[in-house]
Amino acid sequence: MNVYEQVLRVLDSALNLQGRGATFDAATPLLGALPELDSMAVLALITELESHFGITFNDEDLHAEVFATVGSLNALVQQQLDRHST
Template sequence: MQHLEEVRNILSDVLDLNERKKFLTEASPLLGAIPELDSMAVVNVITALEDHFEITVDDDEISARVFETLGSLTAFIEQKLAE
């Protein structure tokens, strides 16, 4: 996962995770595990990812499965980049 660090940094910046960022691994759960990641934060994270990676994410592409772990979110971004 070549974009894992970038996705981790964006997630940390948007959610203001500070020192907790260093504990985020590919297998780290996101939804339900990070209190700051509510529905509004998901929108902000997606917007930040779109801006950073210059991609467009459609509403119907977002699901709880995408935000299950840092790895699943990174895989989703990498899939969007490959399109």
């Protein structure tokens, strides 16, 4: 399973989307478009992504644009994975 697919699974789990996350593509809007993604859910999502991938996000990396789409969220995760592998 690639990183993108794993991000979709974590997103689905953290937001209790009951499988809807599997239908998302990179352009699917998140923040402001998914009622499940409120401020508390953002914290849960960050925590689940960190736990799942064994990474830690820097505070300065976490801003609204990161949560704009599935693609932007995936890019943040990939960036952190790349940082941890070097």
